Amino acid sequence: MRIAERRKCDVLVCGGGTAGLGAAVAAARGGARTILLERHGHCGGICVSSLVHTFDGARSCRDNSQFVVGGIPREVIARLDRLHGLALDDNPPETLNFDPEAMKRVSDHMLREAGVTVYYHLFAAEVLREGDRVAAVIAAGKEGLWEIRPAVVIDTTGDGDVSYFAGAQFEKHSLLQTMSQHFRMGGLTGDRGWEVLEQECRRAMDKAYAEGRAPKYGGPWLIRIRPGEITANCTRLYGDGTKTEDLSRAEMQGRDDMVSILEIFRHDIPDFRSAYVLVSGSEIGVRETRRIVGDYQMTAADVLEGRSHADPIALGSWPIDIHPADGRVGVHPHKEDPPAPYPIPLRALLVKDIANLMVAGRCLSATHEAHGSTRVSGTAMATGEACGTLAALAAKRGVGLREVPYVDLQQQLLTQGVILTSAGASSHNGARRGS
Numbered sequence: 322m323r324i325a326e327r328r329k330c331d332v333l334v335c336g337g338g339t340a341g342l343g344a345a346v347a348a349a350r351g352g353a354r355t356i357l358l359e360r361h362g363h364c365g366g367i368c369v370s371s372l373v374h375t376f377d378g379a380r381s382c383r384d385n386s387q388f389v390v391g392g393i394p395r396e397v398i399a400r401l402d403r404l405h406g407l408a409l410d411d412n413p414p415e416t417l418n419f420d421p422e423a424m425k426r427v428s429d430h431m432l433r434e435a436g437v438t439v440y441y442h443l444f445a446a447e448v449l450r451e452g453d454r455v456a457a458v459i460a461a462g463k464e465g466l467w468e469i470r471p472a473v474v475i476d477t478t479g480d481g482d483v484s485y486f487a488g489a490q491f492e493k494h495s496l497l498q499t500m501s502q503h504f505r506m507g508g509l510t511g512d513r514g515w516e517v518l519e520q521e522c523r524r525a526m527d528k529a530y531a532e533g534r535a536p537k538y539g540g541p542w543l544i545r546i547r548p549g550e551i552t553a554n555c556t557r558l559y560g561d562g563t564k565t566e567d568l569s570r571a572e573m574q575g576r577d578d579m580v581s582i583l584e585i586f587r588h589d590i591p592d593f594r595s596a597y598v599l600v601s602g603s604e605i606g607v608r609e610t611r612r613i614v615g616d617y618q619m620t621a622a623d624v625l626e627g628r629s630h631a632d633p634i635a636l637g638s639w640p641i642d643i644h645p646a647d648g649r650v651g652v653h654p655h656k657e658d659p660p661a662p663y664p665i666p667l668r669a670l671l672v673k674d675i676a677n678l679m680v681a682g683r684c685l686s687a688t689h690e691a692h693g694s695t696r697v698s699g700t701a702m703a704t705g706e707a708c709g710t711l712a713a714l715a716a717k718r719g720v721g722l723r724e725v726p727y728v729d730l731q732q733q734l735l736t737q738g739v740i741l742t743s744a745g746a747s748s749h750n751g752a753r754r755g756s
């Protein structure tokens with residue numbers, strides 16, 4: 322194998338989505354020499370590249386006035402606000418919508434200020450194992466192959482690519498949640514709010530589908546960041562987001578479906594008569610693929626009953642939200658009885674049988690059902706912060722991840738303003754703007 326570039330570091334974060342951003346910033350702030358590699362030219366993950374520009378799981382889905390995340394996610398929200406990148410009005414009360422362009426800049430700023438070495442345009446493509454450790458990650462760049470040797474690796478690729486290459490145990494459901502191509506439209510007229518428009522869009526899609534004029538669709542759910550524009554979460558595409566052929570097919574189908582849906586909106590809803598596509602996601606949004614098996618696997622009971630754990634590192638707060646891949650269209654039930662905020666244990670981030678590998682975000686250790694809740698972006702960033710914090714503590718002490726006493730991690734997370742319990746959540750009242 323010809324290696325073009327070689328690097329060493331304490332902590333290597335693979336994937337710069339919301340989870341990777343939290344992990345890299347926390348690790349570097351904790352004093353670890355940290356590298357973040359990301360295949361795209363920006364961070365933010367699918368919140369940016371797939372136009373999923375919304376944080377759920379940041380506020381309690383039972384009580385929208387309460388934040389359940391603190392620390393880095395709250396800082397990101399505050400920084401988005403400072404760049405006028407938060408959409409505060411005319412959106413569902415439980416969501417926090419933002420401008421994806423602002424997210425790119427906030428990520429760059431935070432990574433730079435924390436001292437993270439960022440390598441964009443690197444794709445993690447292989448792992449070298451030595452015993453129970455990841456010795457190196459091999460990534461592909463324009464120079465050829467890079468070999469990066471870290472003490473600790475944090476896999477925040479969403480799909481768990483690095484864990485997969487490392488031979489970690491994983492699960493993949495037989496009916497993976499559907500993928501979607503989000504698209505943002507401009508040229509809307511009128512001053513009707515999101516709720517009315519969403520209902521109109523749903524009526525239009527239901528009617529068109531019944532008449533055989535519409536492709537398979539979900540929702541629609543709308544995201545609004547400024548007047549005259551709207552992002553639609555509406556296409557429904559089938560396949561496995563870790564299969565190149567499925568992804569290629571879904572990308573092309575998604576763009577066809579986007580145009581069909583726009584035509585339905587234009588035809589049936591006066592506000593959309595002059596609407597046009599401003600931009601579609603530069604990659605299809607993938608909801609579910611590999612779930613890596615950790616020291617503990619979160620279950621539906623953890624989410625629905627808020628089971629307590631001895632090692633909480635963040636709170637989750639989203640219903641079990643599984644976009645059905647069985648041919649159903651429209652809105653699927655999930656928000657009727659939202660669970661109380663529930664703790665996520667550290668053990669769900671420690672990859673089973675691999676000493677120096679952690680997972681955060683979409684690929685953390687959870688069953689298909691629990692993943693339907695833990696996968697949201699606010700939760701992803703909070704779990705990333707926990708991984709980065711633990712990795713830095715281990716690096717500083719020169720010990721393994723499992724040798725850092727939980728109380729030390731807990732203390733450090735609390736110092737960073739992380740919310741670990743529901744009692745902690747209620748003490749962080751939810752002024753809608755981040756402080």
Ligand SMILES: Cc1cc2nc3c(=O)[nH]c(=O)nc-3n(C[C@H](O)[C@H](O)[C@H](O)COP(=O)(O)OP(=O)(O)OC[C@H]3O[C@@H](n4cnc5c(N)ncnc54)[C@H](O)[C@@H]3O)c2cc1C
Pocket residue numbers: 335336337338339340341358359360361364365366367368371373375376377378443444445446477478479480482483500501502503554605606607608681682683684696697698699701
């Ligand atoms: C269509 C859709 C709609 C959704 N709607 C919502 C919503 O309304 N609210 C909500 O909160 N959540 C929503 N979600 C879920 C949520 O957005 C994601 O699960 C969450 O953002 C995942 O964050 P992450 O950091 O784990 O992964 P990602 O955001 O996927 O980030 C992974 C990063 O790793 C990079 N990467 C991947 N593989 C490699 C590799 N091998 N080498 C280098 N880099 C790599 C990617 O480019 C990406 O930047 C939605 C998801 C989808 C797909």
